[in-house]
Amino acid sequence: MTADSLTGSRIRERRLMLNIRQADLAQDVGISASYLNLIEHNRRRIGGKLLVTLAQALGVEPSVLTEGAEATLVAALREAAVDARRPQAELDRVEEFAGRFPGWAEVLAETHTRIGALERTVRGLSDRLTHDPHLAASLHEVLSTAAAIRSTSAILAEPGELEAEWRDRFHRNLDEDAQRLADSSRALVRFLDDSDQGSERRGIPQEEVEAFFTARGFHFPQLETGAATAAELAHQAPELEGRAAQKLAASALADYEVDARAMPLGVFKEALTRVGMRPGQLAREFGVEVHRVLRRLAALPEEVLGQPAGLVVCDASGSILFRKPVAGFSLPRFGASCPLWPLFTALSQPDVPIRRQVHQQGRAARDTLCFAISWAAEPLTFDTDPVRRAAMLILPGPSAEGAEDGGVPQEPEAQASRPVGASCRICVRRGCAARREPSILRGSQELEPVSL
Template identity: 50%
Template sequence: MLARDTLTGSRIRERRVAQGIKQADLAREAGISASYLNLIEHNRRRIGGKLLLDIAEVLSVEPALLTEGAGAALIASLRETASDIPQANAELDRVDEFAGRFPGWAQLLSDCRQRITALERNVETLTDRMTHDPHLATSLHEMLSTVTAIRSAASILAEPGEIDPDWQARFHRNIYEDSARLAETSRGLVTYLEADDETATETGAPQEELDAVLEAAGHHVPELERGAPEQQALERLGKGLSAAARGLLQAWLHRYAVDAMALPIEHFAPLTERFGSDVAVLARSSGAEPTRIMRRLAAMPTDILPDPVGLAICDASGVLSYRKPLPDFPMPRFGAACPLWPLYRALNRPMVMLSLPLVQQGRAGVGVWAEALATPIGGIAVNSDPIFEAHMLVRPMPLDQDNLPIPEDVGLNCRVCSKPDCHGRREPSILTSSG
């Protein structure tokens, strides 16, 4: 594995040169410096996670082609295809022979699996949106109310007998105005449903606006790392936000600034280079609170933390107040997440860090390592129970540990989870016929 990993940079350079892309242009598209890309291409820096995905997207190739080469990527894809349908009893010991004798059919199976995976993720996103999107629910409610009003007025006009001309004119005017409102609502709904994910988020709830801003910024605020005023970052990132979303952003920036002051990036970066993203080890080495370590890891750019981490934060009600998903561990944009996540389990065991491997249903065995911790908000309460906030950091599965435990199966949320006989299920899944 190590030998293949060391060739990733060389493959990136070969693809870039073959396509006639300048090193500076590729670095700019990937969001890194040309000098850092030069180190990667000469195999002097490791690459993975979001940065690898971004570079692969710019080069229009599959990430596996850069990390393992075409033959290994195809065989790995066939193995994942077989693991998705274990009841087929595919002969895994002969997968190399199959790929060698029938490369066309092997590539077809691999492409079909990729297409199915993409469609499944689209279903997850659309179902999540249809079920929990507040903008969509409001629009549909308004349409139904308007249709009911039009029908009521029309039924009165259709009744036998004479109607006073003034009342008749009033009913006609009401029908005309309600019809115009219905047409406007319908046009807005069609536009919203046809919009891409980013546009839909911009028209959603304040929390969705905040999520979109943080995603666009990479969850990293350079000016706060330098000690600049919070207002400066707020003016840059808060353009076009609603007042409510701007308030959420201001609170997030204040917390970011406090974390950056307590654990400066110039002190934290060497620790991540030495210990990686292990929260417990970093907390012991730095003396910082584990939850602060989690937030700082989530804020690190890819040139400092090549393998990015994901982070979810929820309050005592279970609502996600912060979300930074990973490609191998998506997080719901609307509504509640899977009740089996350690994020929620930590609320039942406050001040105890839970550390375990997880794998999401439908992710073909791609697991992550999760650390979750619930801590009280504010100081010590007098004659009152504290309110807890839970953090859950997810990071790539450790590769240098022996006898790792079997990952626990979790889902995205109940609506799009096919896990059978789940004791935490709160609603039927659309992915199973039995529900």
Template identity: 40%
Template sequence: MPGSLAGLRIRERRLALGLTQVDLAARAGISPSYLNLIEKNRRAVAGRVLLALARALDMPPADFTGAAEQGLLAALQEAATAHGVETARTEDLIGRFPDWARLLAGMLDESQRLRRAVTALSDRLAHDPFLGQSVHEILTNVTAIRSTTDILADPGEMSAAQRGRFHDILAQESARLTEVAQALATYFDSAATATAPAATPEEALDQFLDAHEHQFPALDADPGADLAPLLEHEALGSAPARRLAEAHLARYAADARLLPLAEFAARAAELRHDPLRLAAVFAVPPERVFRRLATLRRDGLEAPPMACLQVSAAGHVLMRRPLPGLPLPRHGRGCPLWPLFDALSHPGEPRAATCALPDGAEYLALALATPLVPPGFGARPVWQGSMLLVPLVLARRADMAAPPGEVPPEPVGPGPGCRMCPRQTCVARAEPSVLS
């Protein structure tokens, strides 16, 4: 594949130099029809022909496969895979219609950026303490202004000095209301950017994990390694955020100790990434396998990309590992149609389903509810739910266990739940959508 975009580079360079295909073919000593096939990526180019074209175009041979085109190819293939579109002719699309390909990739990137921004704002609207305090201050100011105006509307025998005091109160409360409104406007502006400071410990943990791509090779190599160096991160500025990160790292290290990376990766490929079979082989609780599978894909290790969400029976998020284009709830309130919540209603019974998001992306979902703590006599069990989400095309390519192909995918909402779901007629809708 590295040489598959050479035709695009050759065509762009030829047009930049104002050469026709006949001109370039003559300079390189090949036929115009052969050059036409090369530029359309229908013929590979290498060896003597590649060197001849490089000399004719006055550019190094290595430049024929530029990083920008490789990045464009990767972006389009990732998007196509997530939406179940065939990728065999992605290179042909780039070669024949490079401007349209760049436009499409840009629109996909902008769509993901806007989705992340709306998700961040939706999370903050529902859970941010700053917003709660700001709303309380606004209501207090508005109440004071309303009470003062009611008094001034019927002043009776009020003296000029009293009226002056009430006017002062109006001016002061109006000024405070303006300050709160300006602070909110500034806050929302920053909330929609990728560099916005974390508003909650959970957001800080997400920024920390995103910076490490949810993988910690030092702990994979040595699960007993000191956690302190990893915790020295700019996102972990508050004590609560640091405690969340420390607990996450301790759990990651415990998983790495029980499921050594190299051995686990080999057995996962052998057992088709089946969480229950892997849990039996390594004699560990399944929830550990779910977490380990979600961080398995990396340089040097082939595995399908997997998202993972673990919640308590009350819906509190215990662990989340999203994928690009597939955000997951940070504070609960996920889509009630996800198999995860069905699994929590039937503890111990594995659930497998294919799910279709509103944007057309399809995923294989594997879910299971297991005890959060070891059960005991006379004590009620406490359950946690775990769910893996794998792009359906890649799950089938990896031969992962899935429901029969004739079963249609189940329509579900996006990870953050009803606020981010455009399915207006959904019977499970619990709150209005911000996308309506």
């Protein structure tokens, strides 16, 4: 049923809301009750003067009776039905439901949105509780301190007299342990606090740095124009409270500053328009390494790049050093990422550009185009082991036709999307040879083989 055929339903709902009898409304507008009944059951179309008269009698604008439900509301209801996996849902009557009961429709759509947000929060917290080494260390500190306080208290509570020197020492230890417990508890609460005032999450330097970059959209006009230096921005940022966070941010901003000087924004935009999404060719044009082009592309505003972009940088151990999240590709906050990511493939093939189209399964599954490469972070010598880094540019959406991998021809099968996950603990994929541990998500095969 189309939106414009629901005028009668809206007239009926409005009349019932005002507690007006059908016969009384018909008399007020000068038509028979039987004709009004046909109108209210959408068996007679209505317009012109009669519509205006009915709207005046019901105390609303004519557009309230004629316009259909908001497209976003209808779309939200359809999404709720699909997510509920209820094939018997009457999807063909969703517009009628939204038109007749707009209040309940909004409640249902809002509830669906809230449930989705809570599910994402639960998954994020589960991943955090499972893999966050800092959280584990903080909990261990709290439990150890509590155990020390209990032991000291038990000694003081034992019958018998203690020498004054030992009693004072135990009291002093008890006071110190209690203070340490209070400090650890406050730090733990602060670490876990995810207030609704913003997306920033504090507690460790990496999170302060991420909050700093996120608040500025990962783009810094001051460094583009040379109006400020990386050190100045890091020192003045209110999000960076600790010296460690300032140092990490200054290092990342220094890379940004070097990239901006080698690839000025205006010139780079022109080259990107002319060349397209070809990191290898862009690197040759500017005479820079491919990984710097990947960083530069991720730092461009979405309106300049023409699409959202994410970035991940890791070291040789696979630990995430820098992350720019992007919708459509889930990035675990702490380590234990999917080993099938092109990022880690690049680590096994030093200095070889990798182009992969992957499909990350999950609630918002979609195809994603990834460019990755690893490089030596320090000059190679005969007396030291190489220190390697890897970077991966993430472009959610359909594969870009004609995009290349930086100069290395791809085998035909590389063009098909390859399934990957986010982290084994929250991955729904089944039968994955790279799985390290069972998933906590319902519906996964908890007893499938795990690689050791």
